[in-house]
Amino acid sequence: MIEAAGLSKHFRAADGTVVKAVDGVSFVVAPGEMVGLLGANGVGKTTTMRLLATLLKPTAGTARIAGCDVLADPLGVRRRLGYLSATTGVPDRLTPQEVLESFGRLHGLEPAALTDRVPALLDALGLTSCAARPCGRLSTGQRQRVSLGRALIHDPPALVLDEPTSGLDIVGARDLLDLLERLRGEGRSILISTHRLHEIERRCDRFLIIHAGRIVAAGSRAEMAAAPGGLEGAFFAAVEPGAEL
Amino acid sequence: MTAPNTLPWGRAVRVIARRDLLEFVRDRRTLFVTLLMPMAMYPVLALASTLGLRTALSDQEARQAPRLLAIALSGPDAEPLAIRLEQVVATVADQPPADWPAQLTAEPVPARAAQQQLDDGTADVWIDAPAGTVAALDGRGTVPLEARVSALRPIDTRRQRHLLAVVRALAEDARRQRIEAAGLPPSVLEPVVLAFAGGSPFESVASMEGILPTAAGGVLVLLALLTATGAFYPAIDALAGEKERGTIETLLLAPATAGEIVTGKFLAIWGVTLASLLVNALSICLTSLVLLRFLPAGIDLGVDAACLTSAALVTLVGYLGLAAVAAATCLAVTSGARSGKEAQNTLTPVILLVSGLAGSALLPGADGGALAAIPFAGQVALARDALAGAATSVLVFRLALSLGAAAAATWLLLRGAAAALGDEELLFRGPDVAGSLLTRPAPRSRPTPMQGFAAALVAFAALWYVQGIAPTDLALAVPIQQAALVLPLIAVVLWQRVDPVTTFGLTAPGGHRWPRAVVGGVFAGAGLFILGATATLALRGTHLSPAARDLAERIMGLLLDRPWWLSGLLIALLPAICEELFFRGWLLAAFAGERPSRRRAVAAVLLQAAAFAGFHLLPERMPQTFLLGVVLGWMTLATGSLVPAVLAHLAHNAVPLVLVALAADGHGQRLAAGDTTTLPGWLVPAAAGAAIAGLALVHAARRQ
Numbered sequence: 017m018i019e020a021a022g023l024s025k026h027f028r029a030a031d032g033t034v035v036k037a038v039d040g041v042s043f044v045v046a047p048g049e050m051v052g053l054l055g056a057n058g059v060g061k062t063t064t065m066r067l068l069a070t071l072l073k074p075t076a077g078t079a080r081i082a083g084c085d086v087l088a089d090p091l092g093v094r095r096r097l098g099y100l101s102a103t104t105g106v107p108d109r110l111t112p113q114e115v116l117e118s119f120g121r122l123h124g125l126e127p128a129a130l131t132d133r134v135p136a137l138l139d140a141l142g143l144t145s146c147a148a149r150p151c152g153r154l155s156t157g158q159r160q161r162v163s164l165g166r167a168l169i170h171d172p173p174a175l176v177l178d179e180p181t182s183g184l185d186i187v188g189a190r191d192l193l194d195l196l197e198r199l200r201g202e203g204r205s206i207l208i209s210t211h212r213l214h215e216i217e218r219r220c221d222r223f224l225i226i227h228a229g230r231i232v233a234a235g236s237r238a239e240m241a242a243a244p245g246g247l248e249g250a251f252f253a254a255v256e257p258g259a260e261l
Numbered sequence: 262m263t264a265p266n267t268l269p270w271g272r273a274v275r276v277i278a279r280r281d282l283l284e285f286v287r288d289r290r291t292l293f294v295t296l297l298m299p300m301a302m303y304p305v306l307a308l309a310s311t312l313g314l315r316t317a318l319s320d321q322e323a324r325q326a327p328r329l330l331a332i333a334l335s336g337p338d339a340e341p342l343a344i345r346l347e348q349v350v351a352t353v354a355d356q357p358p359a360d361w362p363a364q365l366t367a368e369p370v371p372a373r374a375a376q377q378q379l380d381d382g383t384a385d386v387w388i389d390a391p392a393g394t395v396a397a398l399d400g401r402g403t404v405p406l407e408a409r410v411s412a413l414r415p416i417d418t419r420r421q422r423h424l425l426a427v428v429r430a431l432a433e434d435a436r437r438q439r440i441e442a443a444g445l446p447p448s449v450l451e452p453v454v455l456a457f458a459g460g461s462p463f464e465s466v467a468s469m470e471g472i473l474p475t476a477a478g479g480v481l482v483l484l485a486l487l488t489a490t491g492a493f494y495p496a497i498d499a500l501a502g503e504k505e506r507g508t509i510e511t512l513l514l515a516p517a518t519a520g521e522i523v524t525g526k527f528l529a530i531w532g533v534t535l536a537s538l539l540v541n542a543l544s545i546c547l548t549s550l551v552l553l554r555f556l557p558a559g560i561d562l563g564v565d566a567a568c569l570t571s572a573a574l575v576t577l578v579g580y581l582g583l584a585a586v587a588a589a590t591c592l593a594v595t596s597g598a599r600s601g602k603e604a605q606n607t608l609t610p611v612i613l614l615v616s617g618l619a620g621s622a623l624l625p626g627a628d629g630g631a632l633a634a635i636p637f638a639g640q641v642a643l644a645r646d647a648l649a650g651a652a653t654s655v656l657v658f659r660l661a662l663s664l665g666a667a668a669a670a671t672w673l674l675l676r677g678a679a680a681a682l683g684d685e686e687l688l689f690r691g692p693d694v695a696g697s698l699l700t701r702p703a704p705r706s707r708p709t710p711m712q713g714f715a716a717a718l719v720a721f722a723a724l725w726y727v728q729g730i731a732p733t734d735l736a737l738a739v740p741i742q743q744a745a746l747v748l749p750l751i752a753v754v755l756w757q758r759v760d761p762v763t764t765f766g767l768t769a770p771g772g773h774r775w776p777r778a779v780v781g782g783v784f785a786g787a788g789l790f791i792l793g794a795t796a797t798l799a800l801r802g803t804h805l806s807p808a809a810r811d812l813a814e815r816i817m818g819l820l821l822d823r824p825w826w827l828s829g830l831l832i833a834l835l836p837a838i839c840e841e842l843f844f845r846g847w848l849l850a851a852f853a854g855e856r857p858s859r860r861r862a863v864a865a866v867l868l869q870a871a872a873f874a875g876f877h878l879l880p881e882r883m884p885q886t887f888l889l890g891v892v893l894g895w896m897t898l899a900t901g902s903l904v905p906a907v908l909a910h911l912a913h914n915a916v917p918l919v920l921v922a923l924a925a926d927g928h929g930q931r932l933a934a935g936d937t938t939t940l941p942g943w944l945v946p947a948a949a950g951a952a953i954a955g956l957a958l959v960h961a962a963r964r965q
Contacts, residue, residue: 066689069514070513070514071510071513071514071685071688071689072685072689073685091516091517091518092516094514094515094516095516097514099510099514101510103507103510104507104508104510104511104514105506105507105508105511106506106508106511107280107284107506107508108506109283109284109287109288110280110283110284114280114283118276118279118280119511119515121272121276122273122276122277122515122516122517123515123516124272124516150287163511166511167514
């Protein structure tokens with residue numbers, strides 16, 4: 017389960033003013049649920065996800081991943097969370113096999129467990145044929161799948177995915193989203209953000225719309241679909257000036 | 262599948278080190294700089310220096326080779342003098358004296374022909390032998406000979422020495438004949454004869470004595486530089502490269518602390534640096550073997566094989582520490598960079614600084630003992646002294662000191678790198694924007710750490726350049742030095758628009774408890790001077806370097822010859838205000854930041870104290886000034902005000918003035934000059950009491 021309670025993150029800008037990148041965000045993503053976090057650029061999506069992943073420390077509020085608090089037990093959070101973003105890369109000079117093995121060891125998996133886990137994951141991600149090729153020679157889609165494998169190697173109960181389909185072609189994006197649906201089916205909590213609303217409008221169970229650091233709208237797939245203009249209409253209605261919360 | 266909740270200690274470190282090492286060894290740039298460059302560098306340098314040496318030796322040999330000497334003889338006695346010279350040549354044929362020409366010709370010719378021969382170069386010198394010359398040689402008189410040389414073709418020094426040798430031999434021959442004529446034995450002229458037994462001592466055609474230490478010093482500095490360079494690319498790759506590729510986030514998402522990540526990366530970089538060190542050492546050994554074959558036969562290396570082996574061992578062990586500090590330095594310096602390019606730009610001047618530090622160990626008068634704890638300089642000085650055959654006990658002590666200092670420096674640098682890795686602003690702020698230096702920043706309460714470093718560098722450079730132009734008279738030199746410190750600072754403060762009250766602690770110390778802070782500062786400063794001077798003398802004795810002695814004499818001159826108020830202004834007041842504004846004001850505020858954690862406060866105090874010690878330039882004063890800087894930094898952070906530090910500094914520097922003023926019998930003058938042999942027994946305990954009471958008072962006035 018992913019829980020955010022009054023999560024806030026304030027930065028000091030170059031001109032000395034305080035910027036409230038995330039301002040009192042609260043939500044829950046239940047096990048076996050995939051929730052879409054929608055918002056324009058610079059409204060706090062990535063900051064929220066980095067707070068959940070312990071890459072940033074909240075200014076106020078807190079969050080829990082599978083019962084572990086991001087402030088009290090950041091290492092516990094990392095053991096229970098798989099995080100992937102459009103900017104998380106893979107080492108160019110290591111092979112997918114080596115990437116998965118090294119992160120498996122970092123997460124405390126024993127060599128015997130890795131012997132089974134790594135080939136199975138490579139197979140599930142369609143990377144078996146290029147498992148021994150340096151990541152620098154892989155296509156963007158293959159690299160993103162290696163990244164996903166890195167996020168899944170320790171079999172985390174929760175996944176936070178920040179624009180995971182960015183840079184992927186339509187086939188690559190579909191395959192990745194199909195895989196995420198399977199992972200949801202295994203009972204994982206998944207929070208995903210993307211600018212491509214059509215990719216997730218039929219896959220997510222619920223949606224959160226964030227604007228200026230605050231959750232300005234939330235609803236189930238059915239509720240969003242019922243809004244005028246569907247999910248896209250609900251999104252614009254929530255983020256455009258004058259919109260009622 | 263479930264991952265364990267806790268990992269065994271060090272497991273994450275090992276995994277990260279292994280992962281990074283794997284990446285480094287697959288990087289062509291790293292392999293080139295680490296392995297290939299040293300293998301090619303030393304042979305090329307050795308070849309160039311050997312060719313240079315051979316050329317120099319050949320040149321020397323050619324310059325020392327005997328030449329022909331042609332003498333044109335004229336005058337009535339030219340013929341008999343020529344015959345006499347032939348006899349002399351025959352006499353010395355078996356054992357030619359020093360500077361004897363390869364061939365001597367002495368032709369009797371008419372005067373006009375002699376001039377002609379001089380001008381066309383056929384003769385080197387023209388000697389006119391008037392009538393009675395040879396008779397005078399055989400008699401008891403002195404023969405005045407005049408050697409004429411050509412204005413068109415002046416005789417060279419080599420041929421001048423040949424002519425002198427010929428004239429000396431002629432005189433010797435005449436002397437022998439006169440002795441025989443007088444019926445005396447030849448031994449009259451040779452009361453003592455020296456002979457070498459067991460072979461000639463002049464077998465070597467040249468000696469390497471004098472050349473070898475210089476060459477070895479150069480190689481040691483090069484070894485330090487190339488070892489540090491071995492850490493260059495791996496360090497850039499390790500953090501800045503990972504940030505650029507977006508892989509650092511993946512490591513930070515792993516269940517490992519920043520300290521474990523940094524330590525793992527450090528081990529990988531150290532491994533590459535050690536490989537670089539070993540390849541360098543191997544290349545030096547192999548090149549030396551080749552070099553020996555290149556050298557001309559008979560060269561005396563003047564090296565003892567046993568000494569060379571122990572020196573190599575000491576060098577290698579000492580350089581293990583150097584490699585660790587180099588790896589940690591490169592990692593710490595690049596930890597603040599967002600991209601590889603940014604890291605490269607930051608690291609390049611650091612590598613140059615490191616080579617300068619290593620080279621400083623070879624400066625004339627550089628004391629290896631004092632340098633032992635200074636990274637890079639210490640290892641080079643240690644290796645140099647090991648090669649020079651220093652005593653084993655001395656080497657072992659200094660090796661232990663060097664390794665201890667390297668371990669401490671490495672630990673501190675890794676702490677800094679771990680702190681930078683956890684810094685959200687450094688991690689996610691994005692690359693630096695070009696031209697930001699010229700953009701006036703928004704007003705802020707206190708400077709950033711980077712502004713602190715920049716100001717320290719500018720001040721140090723300004724101070725260094727001022728040394729070259731400052732007059733020797735302290736009455737002028739001190740104001741110029743202090744101006745070099747604060748004038749750039751004033752410009753920076755105005756440009757950066759920092760709040761001077763917050764930055765420089767321009768507030769009453771300790772609120773209503775300010776009297777305690779004021780009195781405490783004065784007591785502590787005065788007590789610390791006596792304690793510091795006594796400790797320095799106890800540890801180092803009265804031996805001072807020429808620079809320190811010169812400064813002490815100039816200070817004494819100032820104290821004795823100038824009015825007390827001028828001495829007080831120059832020695833106490835001006836430094837207390839200017840240096841405190843800079844070190845405990847600007848630097849401490851920049852490094853500590855607002856509401857610093859305990860660790861950051863300690864690091865800030867240590868950093869500014871190190872800069873304060875470095876600012877005084879004299880190595881023997883650095884320990885004392887460093888400790889004083891630590892105390893003054895603590896006072897400032899504790900009270901939130903600069904006032905106690907200014908007063909403590911003022912009292913510290915005023916003690917010599919007071920001693921001179923109080924002592925009518927010259928006792929105080931000796932004390933002020935650093936001679937504590939006549940210290941009254943109560944002074945040191947009184948100073949310790951004053952220092953403790955002063956610090957306690959300042960502690961009582963600290964901020965809540």
